[in-house]
Amino acid sequence: MAEPTPTPETVSVTVDGMTLDVPKGTRLLDACAQAGVDVPHYCYHPGMSAPAQCRMCLVEVEKSPKLIPACVGSVTDGMVVHTQSENALKAREGVLEFYLVNHPLDCPVCDQSGECKLQDYVSAEGPAMGRSREPKRVLGRDDFGGDVLFYADRCVMCTRCVRFMREVAQDERLTVVQRGSRAVIDTFYDEGLTGNIWADNIVDICPVGALVSKDFLHKARAWDLDRVPSVCPNCSMGCNIRLETRDDQVMRLKPRPNPEVNAHWMCDFGRLNYNWMNRVDRIEAPLVRDASGRHVPMSWADTLTRLAEALRGAGGGGGARAVVSPFESNEGMGALRRVMEAVGGGDGVFRCEQGEEVVLPGFPDLALRRDRAANVVGAELFGFGRTGRPDGKGGLESVGAHTGVLLVLGDELGDAPADFGANASLFVYVGQHLAPAARNAHFVLPATTFAEMEGTFTNIQRRVQRFWPAVRAPGMARPAWQILGVLLAGISEAGAPGTAADAFGTLGAVCPEFGQLAWADLGANGAVLPGVRELQEMGD
Amino acid sequence: MAYPYRHPAETLVISEHFGNPEARTLKGWEALGGYKPMRTALGLDRAEVVNIVKASGLRGRGGAGFPTGMKWSFMPKKEAGKPHFLVCNADESEPGTFKDRELMRWTPHALIEGCVVGAYAINAEHAYIYVRGEFFEPAQVMARAIEEAYAAGYLGKNIMGSGVDIDITLHIGAGAYICGEETGLLNSLEGRRGEPRVKPPYPAIAGAFRYPTAVNNVESLIAAAHIVHHGADWYKQWGTEKSVGTKLFCVSGHVKRPGNYEVPLGFNFREFIYEVCGGTPSGKPIKAVIPGGSSVPILTADELDIGMDYESMAAAGTMLGCGSVIVMDSGTNVVKQVRRMVDFYAHESCGQCTPCREGTAWASKILKRVERGRGTPDDLDTLLDISDKMSGKTICVLSDAAAAPIVSSIQKFRDDYLALMDAGQLAGAGGR
Numbered sequence: 001m002a003e004p005t006p007t008p009e010t011v012s013v014t015v016d017g018m019t020l021d022v023p024k025g026t027r028l029l030d031a032c033a034q035a036g037v038d039v040p041h042y043c044y045h046p047g048m049s050a051p052a053q054c055r056m057c058l059v060e061v062e063k064s065p066k067l068i069p070a071c072v073g074s075v076t077d078g079m080v081v082h083t084q085s086e087n088a089l090k091a092r093e094g095v096l097e098f099y100l101v102n103h104p105l106d107c108p109v110c111d112q113s114g115e116c117k118l119q120d121y122v123s124a125e126g127p128a129m130g131r132s133r134e135p136k137r138v139l140g141r142d143d144f145g146g147d148v149l150f151y152a153d154r155c156v157m158c159t160r161c162v163r164f165m166r167e168v169a170q171d172e173r174l175t176v177v178q179r180g181s182r183a184v185i186d187t188f189y190d191e192g193l194t195g196n197i198w199a200d201n202i203v204d205i206c207p208v209g210a211l212v213s214k215d216f217l218h219k220a221r222a223w224d225l226d227r228v229p230s231v232c233p234n235c236s237m238g239c240n241i242r243l244e245t246r247d248d249q250v251m252r253l254k255p256r257p258n259p260e261v262n263a264h265w266m267c268d269f270g271r272l273n274y275n276w277m278n279r280v281d282r283i284e285a286p287l288v289r290d291a292s293g294r295h296v297p298m299s300w301a302d303t304l305t306r307l308a309e310a311l312r313g314a315g316g317g318g319g320a321r322a323v324v325s326p327f328e329s330n331e332g333m334g335a336l337r338r339v340m341e342a343v344g345g346g347d348g349v350f351r352c353e354q355g356e357e358v359v360l361p362g363f364p365d366l367a368l369r370r371d372r373a374a375n376v377v378g379a380e381l382f383g384f385g386r387t388g389r390p391d392g393k394g395g396l397e398s399v400g401a402h403t404g405v406l407l408v409l410g411d412e413l414g415d416a417p418a419d420f421g422a423n424a425s426l427f428v429y430v431g432q433h434l435a436p437a438a439r440n441a442h443f444v445l446p447a448t449t450f451a452e453m454e455g456t457f458t459n460i461q462r463r464v465q466r467f468w469p470a471v472r473a474p475g476m477a478r479p480a481w482q483i484l485g486v487l488l489a490g491i492s493e494a495g496a497p498g499t500a501a502d503a504f505g506t507l508g509a510v511c512p513e514f515g516q517l518a519w520a521d522l523g524a525n526g527a528v529l530p531g532v533r534e535l536q537e538m539g540d
Numbered sequence: 541m542a543y544p545y546r547h548p549a550e551t552l553v554i555s556e557h558f559g560n561p562e563a564r565t566l567k568g569w570e571a572l573g574g575y576k577p578m579r580t581a582l583g584l585d586r587a588e589v590v591n592i593v594k595a596s597g598l599r600g601r602g603g604a605g606f607p608t609g610m611k612w613s614f615m616p617k618k619e620a621g622k623p624h625f626l627v628c629n630a631d632e633s634e635p636g637t638f639k640d641r642e643l644m645r646w647t648p649h650a651l652i653e654g655c656v657v658g659a660y661a662i663n664a665e666h667a668y669i670y671v672r673g674e675f676f677e678p679a680q681v682m683a684r685a686i687e688e689a690y691a692a693g694y695l696g697k698n699i700m701g702s703g704v705d706i707d708i709t710l711h712i713g714a715g716a717y718i719c720g721e722e723t724g725l726l727n728s729l730e731g732r733r734g735e736p737r738v739k740p741p742y743p744a745i746a747g748a749f750r751y752p753t754a755v756n757n758v759e760s761l762i763a764a765a766h767i768v769h770h771g772a773d774w775y776k777q778w779g780t781e782k783s784v785g786t787k788l789f790c791v792s793g794h795v796k797r798p799g800n801y802e803v804p805l806g807f808n809f810r811e812f813i814y815e816v817c818g819g820t821p822s823g824k825p826i827k828a829v830i831p832g833g834s835s836v837p838i839l840t841a842d843e844l845d846i847g848m849d850y851e852s853m854a855a856a857g858t859m860l861g862c863g864s865v866i867v868m869d870s871g872t873n874v875v876k877q878v879r880r881m882v883d884f885y886a887h888e889s890c891g892q893c894t895p896c897r898e899g900t901a902w903a904s905k906i907l908k909r910v911e912r913g914r915g916t917p918d919d920l921d922t923l924l925d926i927s928d929k930m931s932g933k934t935i936c937v938l939s940d941a942a943a944a945p946i947v948s949s950i951q952k953f954r955d956d957y958l959a960l961m962d963a964g965q966l967a968g969a970g971g972r
Contacts, residue, residue, distance in 0.1 A: 052738045053892040055933055066932050072738055094929030098898035131922050134905035157891060176733065176891070179716070181901035183891035 011077040016084055022075060029057055029070040037083050040092060040121040042158040042207045044071035047264045047363075048167050054158050055095050056121065060085040067091050089125060096126035102137045102181065103208075104153045112209030114222030118156060139184055144174075145192025146199040147214050147268060152184050155210035161185060161202035168265065168362030169198045185210075197358055197368060200268045204254060213252070215272055220251045228470035229256055229524060231457050233327055233374040233450050234270040237367060238459030240525065241266060243277075243451055243470035250277045250451060250471060258525045261463065265360060267368045277451045277471070283434050284475025287444035295444060300476060304483075307443050308490030310426050311343050311405065318404025318425065319346035323396065324384050325410025325431075326352045326373035329455030330464065330514070331503035332447075332480030333375070333382040336409050337510045339484050342492050343405050348384040351411060352376050353392030369460055374450070378458035381511050381529075396420060400437075409480055410447065413437040430480055446477035453479035454500035456522065458529065464517060465526030543646075545797040547816045551778060553786045554762050555802040558646045564681060566688040569649040575694060577769035578653040581660055582702040584768070589661040593764050595772035597784035601639075602629055602720075602757030603833065603862040605850050608764055614744040615662045615752050624664040625748040627729065627755045628655055630671045630678075631713050631720040634833035635884060636864035639788040640758035642800050644671070644678035647762070648685035652694065652708065654761030657768055659706045662754050667708045670725050673715030683710055717888035721936045722755040724890065735890045736936035757862075759788060778804035783849035783860075793867040794820045803848065805860075810844040813867060824869040828953070832861020834881045835941030837948035838874075858948070874953045875960055878945050879907035885942035896939035899930040903946060910957060913964020920950050920957055 010021040015035035042054035050071040058067040062080040139152035193199035232239040239262035255266040286303035287295035320340040359367040388395030393415040406424035416437035421427040429441035452473040481503035489496040497503040501519040508515025513529040543559025562568030594609025632640040655667040719728040723737035747753020783805035796818030826841040836859040853860040886900035927943035
């Protein structure tokens with residue numbers, strides 16, 4: 001029996017006429033949010049300390065002589081808050097007008113335009129016209145190093161960036177120099193932010209266009225982007241992200257809050273490593289090698305019918321060997337394992353590039369992990385063994401010489417010898433790109449990348465997290481779980497999965513841990529697989 | 541060397557030895573009766589020291605006028621491993637103020653006594669004296685005096701055999717007005733940017749290095765030492781019911797005899813300016829007086845028949861502040877003076893809070909334009925509205941301080957502003 005969790009003490013607070021009970025100690029700003037009121041704020045960010053200096057979140061609290069910044073101080077029982085009172089609105093309008101005394105109106109060329117909190121708040125609560133006739137302060141632009149460019153004139157001095165580097169990255173590379181209206185953010189040394197892999201987070205938290213990404217500079221307007229929740233594929237941490245795309249091109253990755261994984265942050269390695277998702281040298285149709293050795297494009301139905309026939313005939317012929325990419329989804333890996341079992345079983349391997357682990361000191365659960373691929377834990381759970389060198393190459397000699405059924409899923413085989421799989425009785429390549437070694441395959445099947453499909457990854461914490469399709473798959477490419485699922489239906493009695501949820505539902509058959517998780521439990525932030533001990537307890 | 545100007549109407553309690561070089565040395569100070577107040581205090585119970593100062597009604601002389609004894613009584617009970625600190629605010633930087641400078645220059649040992657009494661009262665073993673960066677001579681005098689006091693056993697371990705340990709560290713600031721704000725001062729003392737902190741928590745709970753701290757003005761601490769020695773009733777013989785004791789007033793501007801004068805609180809302001817300070821040197825009538833430092837609303841010549849105490853000043857719509865009287869005769873360009881003050885605040889704003897950072901700079905730009913004759917009456921409305929949006933909306937009161945002279949000058953000297961606009965229009969400069 002689990003101990004009953006004590007009910008947290010609650011207090012009653014009234015926000016703009018709505019009375020609600022919130023846990024004692026709730027931040028006033030959060031209480032307002034729970035009442036459906038988004039109180040404007042710049043300096044406050046939930047991942048950092050609250051200096052209460054932007055004065056944007058001033059609200060009126062009954063019995064308080066002065067307006068109160070909603071970002072500091074917690075609610076007390078019986079507190080009555082007015083966020084839209086004349087005094088509060090007037091004060092906030094005043095603050096917004098103060099910002100515009102010096103903020104340039106260069107929105108048409110500003111990267112932040114469309115997702116700028118100054119634009120948002122001024123349009124919501126700001127004055128219709130500014131009264132300042134004085135010349136604006138001009139400070140110019142500065143390269144902060146790394147991926148970060150600083151437009152000093154746009155800065156609203158919220159100091160989120162300074163506090164991020166101090167409190168979260170714990171690598172004080174930014175500070176405020178000078179004071180008053182001459183105050184400006186600056187770096188201490190020539191290298192600036194170069195070398196700190198968390199620095200791009202300050203671009204995310206900058207409420208205006210003062211800190212912008214060099215990589216994204218002038219590439220797209222915020223309102224042209226489509227945003228899809230996803231999981232960063234570039235290491236085994238599995239930071240929750242949004243894939244931001246335009247015209248089926250991934251333009252940038254942005255972190256998506258998940259308190260259990262990455263809080264509000266992600267690393268620059270993951271963030272800037274997205275060009276591979278936009279590669280155009282893709283396999284676009286199923287290819288079947290004919291008697292003369294040529295690869296002939298064919299329809300999915302014909303290809304899979306022939307392949308099923310070939311696999312049925314291959315049963316018992318030395319078993320199956322497989323290579324899987326650690327970028328493949330759980331569903332694809334599970335389907336691969338089931339295909340292998342259907343043709344007599346055998347060993348599977350994966351190769352993963354590794355690098356130095358870099359922890360984020362202010363949120364140590366988050367790190368750029370050694371394994372630079374999203375689903376290493378999934379690969380291991382589905383019985384694939386690690387092979388090759390830490391640079392992600394080599395280790396294919398034994399597999400490549402296999403004489404039975406050889407299955408390759410996702411691994412590009414870029415470094416494989418020219419005779420890789422030449423001796424296999426049946427060589428099936430399911431992937432995105434056609435490297436020379438893959439040309440030895442009897443069947444080449446075009447698969448989608450994670451960005452083009454729905455599925456899940458298992459991160460280093462054994463957390464299973466969903467991702468969603470963000471860009472259109474090229475040509476006839478399909479998710480591997482669909483390709484292999486249909487194939488499996490062709491060689492066994494199994495039904496073909498129609499959705500990623502169906503595919504996920506079959507995983508328990510090859511990995512019991514997955515049998516304990518329901519698709520519906522995954523939600524937007526994922527769920528953790530039960531451990532071995534927990535599984536045993538369930539068995540008892 | 542005699543002190544420049546003295547006047548028989550003064551009541552000399554803490555400024556008695558101004559101008560006497562003997563008072564600056566330990567030997568001379570002892571001969572003048574020094575270190576007796578400290579001995580008295582250390583012979584009393586700590587709570588007793590707090591109670592005497594509380595009973596005297598002494599109010600903080602730094603500008604806010606918060607009762608000193610009350611401040612000390614807010615200090616929590618001492619816990620093991622949690623030191624208390626006394627911080628003496630000697631960052632006197634309010635324009636027009638120079639009383640703490642003189643107290644340190646002439647009676648450094650009085651401040652050492654004051655610090656020991658204060659530190660003893662709040663159970664602190666360490667006191668910091670935060671001296672304004674530009675106070676080169678006062679800092680040297682203080683440093684020498686502290687050295688002497690250590691050598692004589694008045695500071696350090698087991699002071700005068702009392703079993704009490706108190707150290708004093710002299711900390712010299714880097715010259716920022718905002719470091720006179722107590723929490724800005726604490727940040728600066730800790731080596732951080734001099735930016736005021738969000739309150740609560742107040743320094744009594746989390747002050748220097750996040751430990752319980754009392755921050756007191758130089759004059760308050762020196763007065764407190766006298767009070768503990770002579771008793772609360774002795775101090776109550778001067779002043780009014782709620783504004784007790786004597787106070788140093790620093791007078792500058794258009795008076796015949798500028799300088800520091802110590803008078804009982806409640807002294808008639810007009811008499812003070814015309815009799816004690818001798819009126820204007822030019823003989824021109826007085827136009828305006830700033831009674832308590834540049835942060836307080838301005839008074840006109842008609843408003844001077846009031847007492848120099850906290851309550852009377854408040855009733856007249858201004859503040860006693862730190863007692864810095866700036867007198868301006870009828871030849872003064874009020875707009876220029878206000879512009880200079882606002883420039884000062886724009887220069888000294890720490891830049892944390894938006895209304896202050898942007899508001900002070902904006903107001904200063906408008907005032908510069910108005911001063912050049914390019915203003916319009918609309919600018920005055922804008923200035924008043926900016927001032928309203930700067931007041932009471934920031935972490936500290938620098939923003940309010942910058943707004944006060946703007947508002948009071950436009951209310952009381954609107955014609956001066958309009959005259960500049962008219963003159964500018966005649967010269968073809970204005971847009972009125």
